[in-house]
Amino acid sequence: xxxxxxxxxxxxxxxxxxxxxxxxxxxxxxxxxxxxxxxxxxxxxxxxxxxxxxxxxxxxxxxxxxxxxxxxxxxxxxxxxxxxxxxxxxxxxxxxxxxxxxxxxxxxxxxxxxxxxxxxxxxxxxxxxxxxxxxxxxxxxxxxxxxxxxxxxxxxxxxxxxxxxxxxxxxxxxxxxxxxxxxxxxxxxxxxxxxxxxxxxxxxxxxxxxxxxxxxxxxxxxxxxxxxxxxxxxxxxxxxxxxxxxxxxxxxxxxxxxxxxxxxxxxxxxxxxxxxxxxxxxxxxxxxxxxxxxxxxxxxxxxxxxxxxxxxxxxxxxxxxxxxxxxxxxxxxxxxxxxxxxxxxxxxxxxxxxxxxxxxxxxxxxxxxxxxxxxxxxxxxxxxxxxxxxxxxxxxxxxxxxxxxxxxxxxxxxxxxxxxxxxxxxxxxxxxxxxxxxxxxxxxxxxxxxxxxxxxxxxxxxxxxxxxxxxxxxxxxxxxxxxxxxxxxxxxxxxxxxxxxxxxxxxxxxxxxxxxxxxxxxxxxxxxxxxxxxxxxxxxxxxxxxxx
Amino acid sequence: xxxxxxxxxxxxxxxxxxxxxxxxxxxxxxxxxxxxxxxxxxxxxxxxxxxxxxxxxxxxxxxxxxxxxxxxxxxxxxxxxxxxxxxxxxxxxxxxxxxxxxxxxxxxxxxxxxxxxxxxxxxxxxxxxxxxxxxxxxxxxxxxxxxxxxxxxxxxxxxxxxxxxxxxxxxxxxxxxxxxxxxxxxxxxxxxxxxxxxxxxxxxxxxxxxxxxxxxxxxxxxxxxxxxxxxxxxxxxxxxxxxxxxxxxxxxxxxxxxxxxxxxxxxxxxxxxxxxxxxxxxxxxxxxxxxxxxxxxxxxxxxxxxxxxxxxxxxxxx
Numbered sequence: 043x044x045x046x047x048x049x050x051x052x053x054x055x056x057x058x059x060x061x062x063x064x065x066x067x068x069x070x071x072x073x074x075x076x077x078x079x080x081x082x083x084x085x086x087x088x089x090x091x092x093x094x095x096x097x098x099x100x101x102x103x104x105x106x107x108x109x110x111x112x113x114x115x116x117x118x119x120x121x122x123x124x125x126x127x128x129x130x131x132x133x134x135x136x137x138x139x140x141x142x143x144x145x146x147x148x149x150x151x152x153x154x155x156x157x158x159x160x161x162x163x164x165x166x167x168x169x170x171x172x173x174x175x176x177x178x179x180x181x182x183x184x185x186x187x188x189x190x191x192x193x194x195x196x197x198x199x200x201x202x203x204x205x206x207x208x209x210x211x212x213x214x215x216x217x218x219x220x221x222x223x224x225x226x227x228x229x230x231x232x233x234x235x236x237x238x239x240x241x242x243x244x245x246x247x248x249x250x251x252x253x254x255x256x257x258x259x260x261x262x263x264x265x266x267x268x269x270x271x272x273x274x275x276x277x278x279x280x281x282x283x284x285x286x287x288x289x290x291x292x293x294x295x296x297x298x299x300x301x302x303x304x305x306x307x308x309x310x311x312x313x314x315x316x317x318x319x320x321x322x323x324x325x326x327x328x329x330x331x332x333x334x335x336x337x338x339x340x341x342x343x344x345x346x347x348x349x350x351x352x353x354x355x356x357x358x359x360x361x362x363x364x365x366x367x368x369x370x371x372x373x374x375x376x377x378x379x380x381x382x383x384x385x386x387x388x389x390x391x392x393x394x395x396x397x398x399x400x401x402x403x404x405x406x407x408x409x410x411x412x413x414x415x416x417x418x419x420x421x422x423x424x425x426x427x428x429x430x431x432x433x434x435x436x437x438x439x440x441x442x443x444x445x446x447x448x449x450x451x452x453x454x455x456x457x458x459x460x461x462x463x464x465x466x467x468x469x470x471x472x473x474x475x476x477x478x479x480x481x482x483x484x485x486x487x488x489x490x491x492x493x494x495x496x497x498x499x500x501x502x503x504x505x506x507x508x509x510x511x512x513x514x515x516x517x518x519x520x521x522x523x524x525x526x527x528x529x530x531x532x533x534x535x536x537x538x539x540x541x542x543x544x545x546x547x548x549x550x551x552x553x554x555x556x557x558x559x560x561x562x563x564x565x566x567x568x569x570x571x572x573x574x575x576x577x578x579x580x581x582x583x584x585x586x587x588x589x590x
Numbered sequence: 591x592x593x594x595x596x597x598x599x600x601x602x603x604x605x606x607x608x609x610x611x612x613x614x615x616x617x618x619x620x621x622x623x624x625x626x627x628x629x630x631x632x633x634x635x636x637x638x639x640x641x642x643x644x645x646x647x648x649x650x651x652x653x654x655x656x657x658x659x660x661x662x663x664x665x666x667x668x669x670x671x672x673x674x675x676x677x678x679x680x681x682x683x684x685x686x687x688x689x690x691x692x693x694x695x696x697x698x699x700x701x702x703x704x705x706x707x708x709x710x711x712x713x714x715x716x717x718x719x720x721x722x723x724x725x726x727x728x729x730x731x732x733x734x735x736x737x738x739x740x741x742x743x744x745x746x747x748x749x750x751x752x753x754x755x756x757x758x759x760x761x762x763x764x765x766x767x768x769x770x771x772x773x774x775x776x777x778x779x780x781x782x783x784x785x786x787x788x789x790x791x792x793x794x795x796x797x798x799x800x801x802x803x804x805x806x807x808x809x810x811x812x813x814x815x816x817x818x819x820x821x822x823x824x825x826x827x828x829x830x831x832x833x834x835x836x837x838x839x840x841x842x843x844x845x846x847x848x849x850x851x852x853x854x855x856x857x858x859x860x861x862x863x864x865x866x867x868x869x870x871x872x873x874x875x876x877x878x879x880x881x882x883x884x885x886x887x888x889x890x891x892x893x894x895x896x897x898x899x900x901x902x903x904x905x906x907x908x
Contacts, residue, residue, distance in 0.1 A: 293870040300871070313872035371659065374672075378662035379683070429765070434849070445654070445684050445854055452655025459765050460855045 084587060085283040086570075087304040089295050092435040092465055093260045093288040098242040099216035100168075100177040100231040103499075103511075104469065105333070105487055106436075108214050109308075109579040110286060113265055114155075115216035115248030118146060118165070119209050123584065125332065125394065125491065125576040127209060131160065131217050131249060141204035141532065142187075148195040152272045154219040155246075155253045162191035167220035167229075169199070173507070176233040178473075180507045181499050182211050182490070185529035203530025210490040222247045235470040251277070251583035252284050262287045271583075278586035290435050299324065299565050306572060308580065310565040312383045312439060318565050328383070329574030331562045333487040334390045335437055337430075337447070337555040338472075338500075339363065340480040342515035348429035348459070348480055356426050357480075363552035365416035369454045370447060370555060371408030379442045384558040389545060390486055390496055392559040394576060397493030397541040402549060405556065413454045425455025431471055431482040432462040438560055444483055447557075475504065477513035484511065485560065489577055493541045494528040501525065501548055516553050619902040626902075629894035636888055640697035647690035648675060652856050654684075661685030666876050680876035682865060688876060691862055692884045698858040699888070702772050703839040709777030710838075711831050714784025719815050719823075721785065722792025733789065736782035744837070745844055747779035752850055765853065772851055776841050780834055784827060791823035825903050832896030836889045843885055859885045 094110035095102045112120065118132035132146045152160040169189045172179040185205040190198045201208055223229055226241040246254045251273060252265035263286040267279060287304060289295040292311035298304045300321070310318060310326060318326045339357040340346060346355050356362045372386035388405035391398050417425060432444035441462045448458040458481075471479040488495050502508035502525045503517030524540050531537040548554075562574045569588055572580055611617050620626050639646065650656055660672025664681040672685060679688040717736075721729040739747060752775040759767060795801060796819060804814045839859075845851035846860025847867075854861055859881050866878030 292868040296871050311868065311872075313869055313874070317871055317873070374659040378659050378685070441854065442683055446659045448855060449654035449657045449659060449684065452653065455655075458654075460853060461765060462854065 084281050085285065086281045086306060086582065086585070087285045087287060088306045088308065088582070089287045089289045089298055089304040090308040091288065091290055091292075091295065094263070094286075095466060095469070096232055096234060096243045097246045097254070097257065098228070098232040098234075098240065099218065099246075099248075100172045100174075100179045101234045101243070102469075103178040103182065103214070104465075105485075105578055110263065111216055111246075111248075112250065112579055112581055113252040113284065113583075114246035114250045114254055115218065116250050117215050117217065118148075118212050120213050120581070121489070121577060121579075123573045123575045123580070127213065131165070135209055137204075137206070138198070142201050142530075144199045144201070144205075144208050145192075146197045146199065148197065149272060150195055152249050153270055154222065154249055155268060156219065156222060158219050158221055158247075160217070160219070160249055161194040162197045163194075164217055164220045165189065165197045166191050167223065168217040169215065171218065171223070171229065171231060172215050174230050176238075177231040178234065178510060179215055179231075181510050182495065183215060184498055184507045184526075185211070201530070204532045205529050206532055206534075207490065207492055207494070207529075210492060211495070214489050216248065218242075219247050235473045251279060251581075260288055273583060277583040279583050280586050281582050284582055296565075299567075302567070305567050306570065307565040308562075308578070309438060310563040312381045312563065315381075315383070315563050323568050325566050325568045325571065327564045327566075327572065327574050329562055330385065330392065330394075330576070331487070331560045331574070331578050332392055332394050332489070332491070332576045333437075333485050333560045333578065334387050334392055335384075335440075335443065335483070335485045335557045335560055336387075336390050337366075337557065338482050338484055338512075338514050338553075339366070339555070340477075340513070340515050341551075341553060342517060343480070346428065346480045350427045351422075356420070356422060356428075359420045360552060361416045361420040362422065363555075365413040365420070365454060366451060366456065367552050367555050368406045368409050368413040368416070369450050369456070370405075370557065371450055372405055372557060374408065374450075375443055375446050376558060379439055379446050380558070380561075383438070383561045383563065385561065386558045387556040389549060390500060390554060390556050391488055391493055395488045395491055395493055395496070397496075397538070397545060399542070399545075402542075402545050408450065410453050417454060417456070422455070425457060427457035427459065428481050429459045429461060429479075431468055431479040432460060433465040433468040433483065434462040436465040436468070437483075437485045438562075440483060440485075443557060472511060472513040477515070479513060482513060486511070487577060493545065494525070497525040497528070497541075497544060501544070501553065514553055516551075518547075521547060616902045620898070623898055625894055626898035629891045629898065632887065632891040633895055636696060636891070637700065640693055640700055643690075643693040643697055647687070647693050649687045649690040651686045651691040651694050654855060657685045659685050663874050665874075679880045680874075682862075682877045683869070683874075688862075688880050691857060692859070692881050695857050695859045695862050695881065696884060696888060698769075698852055698856065699839050699842055699860070699885075702769065702776065702842045702858070703835050705773040706776035706780070706838045706842075707831055707835045709773055710780040710834065711784055711827065713777065714781035715788050715820070715827060717781065718785035718788025719792055719820060722789035723796055723811060723815050723819065725793075729789070732785065736785050739779075739782045740786075744776075744779040745841055748775040748841055748845060749848075749850065751775035751778050752845065768852060768856075772842060772845065775845070776838050779841070780838065783830055783834070787826050787830060788823050791826065792819055795819050795822050829896060829900040829903055832899050833893065836892040836896060839885075839892070840889055859888075 092106055094107045095104055099111045099115045116130045118130060119127050120130045122128050131149050133149050134147045136145055138145050148162060154160060166189045185201045186199055187202045188200045192198055228240045228242040232238050232240045232243050244257055251268050251271045253268050255264040255266050257263045265284040267282045289298055295307055296311060296314050299307045315326055318324050341357050343355050345353055349356060376384050376386050386405060387403055389402045430444060432441060434441040444460055444462060448460050451458050472482055486496060486500060498508050499511045502522050504512050521544060524544055528537060528540060562578055564572055564574055566572055570585060572585055658672035661670030661681045662683050662685045664670045664677045666680040669676050670681055677687050682688055717732050721732040752771060755771045801818055804818045842851060842858060843860030846858045847864045852858040852861045862881035866881060869877050
């Protein structure tokens with residue numbers, strides 16, 4: 043394609059401006075417009091299966107929510123497509139003479155979308171906000187003890203003991219405007235799981251490369267380029283208007299791409315990858331994501347509500363968990379449900395993550411007879427029944443995986459009632475205190491590329507800043523102590539040994555049933571080449587158009 | 591004419607009953623209408639097939655334990671990679687035999703269709719009788735509610751009822767109660783037509799001499815409504831019920847297609863179509879095509895039968 047068809051949005055916008063100058067000017071500039079607008083006014087329509095849950099940047103630690111938030115808000119440090127750390131609102135950072143204090147130099151001349159200047163007060167405010175009880179990000183920055191302003195462009199972060207990995211934990215902690223937050227009374231993050239609403243849920247005022255124009259949850263979010271962005275000149279920034287459209291049904295989302303209604307689909311259904319590859323005007327990029335999919339069980343309650351066993355919790359017996367683990371035929375799930383687009387897993391951390399090892403990632407082969415025997419040994423020769431909660435618009439083929447797993451557990455006599463629903467209903471079941479699910483599917487990405495993040499959220503007992511996504515009720519005081527020690531351990535070898543010890547313990551205890559590491563497929567018009575982002579948070583400021 | 595056929599339906603059953611029906615005007619109309627015979631035959635066949643589904647299908651698609659995931663996406667007529675069994679109409683993404691799933695799914699669809707039709711019939715006829723017979727404020731209230739409801743598409747009302755019921759119930763009950771909730775949701779979305787028709791007929795009937803006679807001998811309003819008026823307004827109700835059955839089945843399919851109906855582990859026809867729709871572009875056409883065909887044939891057969899019944903019971907058309 044040599045000439046891109048004119049995009050009506052950009053043209054009419056300009057036309058309106060010129061109209062004010064009179065008809066003559068409009069006529070004169072028409073030819074000019076055709077040339078200039080076609081070169082720089084570029085809309086991009088971006089479709090994905092589910093919407094961001096909230097615009098409040100600290101209310102939900104969830105992939106699609108962050109993926110959208112990264113366009114309005116910025117952290118001190120973010121990651122590019124390859125997962126490499128890049129300076130965002132901080133320009134440099136270093137450990138001071140006190141090993142428990144980090145110094146961050148902030149980027150000068152940065153403005154929020156409303157025109158307010160960005161400075162150290164905003165950083166102090168935002169990092170404090172992200173550590174409030176209603177924040178879902180508090181688990182990511184448990185090591186921070188206090189944040190203090192030195193001068194308008196310098197901030198000190200004091201950690202509980204030395205934490206050499208602090209910068210890794212800041213990549214999803216967004217910076218808000220203190221003044222705006224106070225004016226709109228959003229000093230506290232939205233309490234998402236209790237369905238609270240605040241001004242920041244539907245409005246955004248960050249420093250990011252895009253400004254919010256309008257938002258209709260679950261319908262579309264329209265953004266325009268922030269023309270006073272600090273990174274102009276450093277990033278391609280070619281997209282002038284960005285529209286984010288959640289399209290839940292696989293076929294509809296694909297049809298939207300095939301018909302040209304959208305330009306970029308972030309989650310091409312696995313069954314359609316081959317078909318898209320055959321299309322001349324489309325491109326598919328496939329790559330591994332930094333995310334593992336698994337099932338969690340209530341391993342500690344005295345009795346389960348949704349099972350048919352009276353007065354006992356079958357999952358409390360390790361043999362039952364081992365049987366459930368063995369019954370999962372991960373290879374079949376990979377081959378049929380995922381059409382080869384996944385890496386079967388034995389641990390909740392893909393190979394990018396510090397702490398991963400081949401031995402830990404090994405998984406038992408699907409063995410029905412051995413699983414049945416284990417169940418019988420545990421006192422359930424005829425199995426039992428239980429309810430499984432599953433999202434149907436979050437992970438690649440999530441519902442199909444759950445259905446397949448239900449069949450596999452059925453073969454060893456465990457009758458699983460499947461409840462699959464939208465992630466906005468599913469996730470609160472896990473996050474509520476106490477959790478409202480006893481058996482659930484979840485996927486976990488590791489933005490810090492370190493196992494500590496997985497442990498703090500998924501394995502540490504649910505207390506204060508820890509374990510907010512741990513609905514297994516698993517609580518092991520020794521393990522908790524080891525997890526807490528990770529954030530202040532400076533000796534890398536010692537720290538890695540602790541991580542290995544923890545993984546071995548958790549694998550031995552079968553706290554979760556890992557299924558696979560997710561693989562992603564991005565589909566787009568061939569005019570773009572958006573690489574798969576390992577965190578699945580493509581940042582559109584990096585996207586450029588091919589000129590051919 | 592209407593009252594005559596109504597009397598027949600309520601008449602004593604015996605050896606002569608079937609013969610009399612066969613010889614009646616309606617029977618004659620049936621005998622001479624190939625469309626009616628065809629529609630009745632197809633509907634009857636489908637109902638029989640779904641009743642005996644567990645005998646004539648190779649697999650119980652509702653029992654996840656009998657499925658073999660490795661059979662997934664087996665094309666029609668080929669043997670599955672996992673179990674080696676031959677799938678006449680192919681297998682879906684979970685290794686479910688599409689043929690078995692259609693029969694079991696049609697059973698669910700028909701059951702919900704019948705149950706919700708009976709529900710809306712009883713509900714609507716009762717309210718219509720009361721409105722027509724009692725009159726006054728009660729009538730105004732009932733009929734205005736019906737008017738309001740008729741101004742919304744039935745599917746919206748069903749969605750609303752479904753959503754409210756879900757919200758009120760504890761989540762643990764959702765799964766078991768889906769069938770009942772669907773029945774009530776669809777039933778509640780369709781009662782207004784019955785109520786309107788029955789009210790109109792009742793207002794005509796209640797001025798007739800036999801109703802006066804019944805009142806004169808001292809019967810209370812309730813027995814008069816049930817034993818004297820009802821049989822004489824039943825004809826049109828039967829027609830509405832037949833056509834509504836087809837509509838209720840489609841409504842159930844729509845709800846399930848939207849993902850608020852039967853769960854994927856116990857698929858109705860609508861759920862099967864929803865599952866198949868994901869594979870529209872990837873070449874596995876059989877997962878979508880066969881359940882859709884089954885739904886079209888079922889709805890068409892019942893609709894044609896209802897159409898014929900309406901014509902046969904309408905004296906003005908003869």
